[in-house]
Amino acid sequence: MPVPRATEESSAPAMLQARMTTPWGTIGRRQMTELAMPGIAIGVLGGLIAGGLAAAGGLALDVALVTCLALAIPLAIAGAGYELLLARGRFPLSALTPVALYFAVAFPVVRILHGAITDFYAGDPVAVPHGWLDFIVYQVLLSVGFAIGYWWLHENFAPRWWYHLRDRNPVANHFIRVKLAYADAAEERQQERKERAQQQRERRKRSR
16 A cells, blocks of 8 residues: 555656646646747747858858757747746737847847857857857847747747647637637727728718
């Protein structure tokens, strides 16, 4: 009898670590991974673009590959972190400002790792030709552009992924409901504007 109790006690922390509580329900590890996929995909895309540009810029193929991986993996981790914070209700859905604030911190860290790994592999300051201070300040500025691009991709493609998950993921189901509510509200406002414009045209005709 003591053996089953010991097994249950030892497995309890693992079960707790494999689940995450959100305002819309408790989700498991697989559901967390599914929710993180849009951020991971955007991060990998960023790394592929960087690798392609590095190769087109004349860097050796192996250096371009290292550049691609050194950027794609940290960016994917940062993107997954944002998605999980969004799932926990830390950020409002569809807002640009939280994305910009998050990547104002995450993007420079990612680029520092990327630059250090690339320079270590290449053996000279390929990624940081003007020193680390100028590099970090420049990355903070670049983070705004990256955040806007991330937000745009997320707004256009993540809802399609959430729709696919809606029946088995309470967070994705909530996100889809919010998006549909936004769309309904926007359609109602557009219809009201059309009706007001139509009424104004009719008044002008009567006044003539």
